[in-house]
Amino acid sequence: MIKAIPKPMEEIIDNVKDFNKLLIAGCDGCVTVCEAGGLKEAKVLASALRLYFTQGGRQAQVDETSLTRQCEKEYLAQLSDRIDQYDAVVSLACGCGIQYLAEMYDKKIVFPGVDTCFLGVNEERGLYSERCQACGRCILAETGGICPIARCSKRMLNGPCGGSEGGKCEVSKETPCGWELIYERLKTLGQLHRFETPTVPKDWTTSRDGGPRKIVREDLRI
Amino acid sequence: MQLQEKLTAREFVILAEMEPPKGTDTVAMIANAWAVKGKVDAYVIPEMSNAVMKMSSLGGALLLQSRGLETVLQVCCRDRNRLAIQGDLLAAQALGVPNVMAVAGEEITHGDHHKARPVNDLELLELLGAIQTLQGGRDMAGVDLQGAPSFFVGSTLKVTPRGELWDQELAAMDEKIAGGASFFVTQPIFDPGALAKLQESLNERQAAVIPTVLLLKSVGMAKYINRFMEMKIPEDYVNRIQKAPDRVRECVQIAGELVSALKAQGCPGVNISTIGWEDKLPAILAAAGV
Incomplete structure (x- = not known):
């Protein structure tokens, strides 16, 4: 599976600090397994961002959701009726999902919330290692x-x-x-x-x- | 050092591309270069142009430089990582090469070793930056050098067939100038008049733009270029080659005329590209009257 790690909080804040309505979009696929970008991580990130804005005296709306897979149009389409209400989206999917979301909603600003690392295995919880470079x-x-x-x-x-x-x-x-x-x-x-x-x-x-x-x-x- | 001195003094310069051999027999390369000694200011040594495997540009440059022929070493991003590029630059300077030209390099898929893995560790601007870093006395890791190189640095410039510059290319040119490039070699130009308009705007910049004159080899080559490449060869040239009793001689004549026309309109110089027909250089220069 694709392995990813959450981006540093400071980097995400730097990207989104000027927006008032944010959607944190997790993915139930690979990034959920390696606990970098599923619904749980989306909720944690949304809470942290709400705290950041509150502490800065800002009234910002930060919502979270998670899609079955962000690398498929059918699942991305589930955002179509609500994505317009947000200024920007932080996608916690792998690089494929982030790009496909941005491609599908091409007028929406999309930021990455994870660093996608490699194709690997779960040796233990929290220990993932590379096995394939997809050389074709x-x-x-x-x-x-x-x-x-x-x-x-x-x-x-x-x-x-x-x-x-x-x-x-x-x-x-x-x-x-x-x-x-x-x-x-x-x-x-x-x-x-x-x-x-x-x-x-x-x-x-x-x-x-x-x-x-x-x-x-x-x-x-x- | 002739190239830098003449460009600085705004004297017309003649560059000639000299392809290293695909093999170890260097007799023809050296003889072809020697045949125009004194008429060519510097020999541009391509770095495996079109991604076709040949002797390296460093080897080719040293063959000429060691015989007292000034060279412009092409350094490309495609085949070497930052260690190898820096090492080759140090070697080139230590062995007498005074000029380098930073190029991106054609895609490997366009060449004859399709299965190879391109490197592209540095991109063009980063390569120019690396040259500046070395000239500042340090390598890219920040370690002091025992003797720093000092090159006259150039790069490439892509001009439209009508002699225009895209905004992006102009911005890239400014970045390259800021990155230390003092001269630019364009892709082949077949309409000197169109380039004249461009020359005015380029004169504002502190860099010499040297158009390439490509020796056409046949009608087929001209038609191929018109059909598949971002260049435009005037119909008049195609007709002339087609009707000429000696087509090769006509091709040489056209190249000579282009050199002459570009000189007459005030270009700082020309780069003559003969891609394998380097033995025609004396005839081209004679036809150009230079």
């Missing part, structure tokens, strides 16, 4: 189900760089060496021959390097 051409079949693009600090594709120590990455001792993980897993699976097959330089056009991407699934389109 999955190589997990060759690497024992562990992605060197996401898990190796140098995105190496042909084995470790030689800088790891005790199974930890030289970039950060908190980070396991992605290639050690791959090697150990392939060994466990009896698939070490995969490790011995060199890869050719990767085609990055399917990644973000080929420009903004789009999927067209003719089999799904009506």
Whole structure:
């Protein structure tokens, strides 16, 4: 899932301080799971902003809501009958949701309330880590189900760089060496021959390097 | 240093683009450059133009600079991060390159290595800023340098086919001037008259705008440019090439005429781009009468 963290309060206040009617729009999708931008976080942020305005002697209206998913028009449409009453919206969705909301209501000022970080997993509550960089051409079949693009600090594709120590990455001792993980897993699976097959330089056009991407699934389109 | 001195003294300058080879054989490049020695003020060494892999501009520049031929090193944002760019700039200056030209670089998808990953760690204005930072004696991390470079710095300017400047481009030009750019090279210009209007407004700015004269190679090339690129080649030129008994000679003649016309109307200089036909430079200069 997409992982995000709440933006610092000061940054949000700096963006919205000159507005009088604000809507805080959470999203029930990924950002709810990582507790950065769901209804609960929308309520907390709205309360904090109300407090800020009250302490500053300002009469500002700050309401909160949450949509099922801000990355879908059908759910964004639920705001259509009320969004006009607000000067600006703070969206707590991921970068996709924030942009889609702004795209749908193109006359409305929309601010981000979270920093979108990566595609990752929930290791524990409050501990999320990256697993995928959405490069567009999955190589997990060759690497024992562990992605060197996401898990190796140098995105190496042909084995470790030689800088790891005790199974930890030289970039950060908190980070396991992605290639050690791959090697150990392939060994466990009896698939070490995969490790011995060199890869050719990767085609990055399917990644973000080929420009903004789009999927067209003719089999799904009506 | 000739380029800077002549531009400062408002003398007409001639730049010639000199593509490094796609390979290690540098004989033709050096011979072509040598053939116009004394007639060209500086050789612009493109940094893998059109994202086609070639010898680096740094290598190409050093080949000429070490033979006493003044070069303008193109530095582009596409292929290197800030460490590599700064390191190459230091190397270039230490080895005698006096001029640099900051360019964004064509998209990788336009070149011959489509699968590559572009870098673009710095964008154009940041690259100009990085050059200024180095010239101030520090690197981008704020660490003191052991000897600071001092370049004559240029960049690119996009002019419309009618010789106009978009507001955004003019604003970008001012930002580049503030960022240390002293000269600008435009994309190919085929209508010197149109550029004359622009020259007046540019004269207010403390920067020389040098139009590029592109050597057409065929009717097909001219038609392709008219159809797919933001340039306009007058029909007269296309007809002349089409009817000429020696089409290559006519192309050279047209390029020479453009150089001559741009000089006559007071442009600070020209940049002659022959993209692979650098051996035609002596004939172009002869046709131009310069």
